Amino acid sequence: MTNRRYYTAHSRMADLLSEHYNIFSLISRLGIPLGMGDHTIREVCEANHVDTDTFMYLVHFDLYPDLRETLTPDPGTIDVAQIISFLRTSHRYFLEVRLPDIGEALKVALEGAPHDIRVVVQRYFADYCKEVRNHMHYEDEVVFPYAEGLLRGGEGKRDYSIINFEKHHDQVELKMHELKSLFLKYYTWEANLKLYNVLHDLYACGEELLNHNDIENQIFIPCIKALEKSSSR
Structure with a gap:
């Protein structure tokens, strides 16, 4: 069974990027710049006017393709x-x-x-x-x-x-x-x-x-x- 790490809004953005370089394409298309220091995902998203729930959904959607069918997007929580x-x-x-x-x-x-x-x-x-x-x-x-x-x-x-x-x-x-x-x-x-x-x-x-x-x-x-x-x- 594959070990999965599920990130939260309190995880450090730099940790996410260093562990999954493919997320660079995600942040670039959302207008999130580099140089985020030790700030959390929520802090970085809020500083760049990116909805945190939407970002987290896209992150896990990207990281775990085999789980995509089980994810149900909710327009009430996704921007x-x-x-x-x-x-x-x-x-x-x-x-x-x-x-x-x-x-x-x-x-x-x-x-x-x-x-x-x-x-x-x-x-x-x-x-x-x-x-x-x-x-x-x-x-x-x-x-x-x-x-x-x-x-x-x-x-x-x-x-x-x-x-x-x-x-x-x-x-x-x-x-x-x-x-x-x-x-x-x-x-x-x-x-x-x-x-x-x-x-x-x-x-x-x-x-x-x-x-x-x-x-x-x-x-x-x-x-x-x-x-x-x-x-x-």
Whole structure:
């Protein structure tokens, strides 16, 4: 049985970060700076206008993926507006930082490969990035404004429901799987260390996107469904 450490609002933020470096991405997207000294999680959150309960929920959601199905988000205790802000910032990270960095590294790693291989791989990666961009653009321009309308006490678009989002919420991990398979099964040219590094980044990015989708599916959507239900009364 795996030993788990459950953090509380009284735990030191520095301890959490030193023991789980993946939480750096969480605090960066919530606008929490470094240099927190020996302050507790609650103290750091309050100093940066981050809801502590929402932060703690996201921390344990991130640390223990196998328990996600047992976690039930409550819009009464989770700051839904902060979740939306977090998701928007995550979109900027993927579209403006993570994927462009991988694209540049991929271009360098393929410099010694035959022209036809470079063209196929780079075109496939570009198509993948376009699919991710379209997916996130729909959320930024349609889904999140609808949710924000509900939070303001309105009904949002009368002809829209979060169910539409669930139907439109195409998973992009299949395209990522195909991209990785392109290297693993069909890349016959001699690979260099830079290419292996890019592959590592592709796998890591794929996991980050899966985690992002889980936050939308298991936190954001249930909260918006609850808001829809309460606004229709």
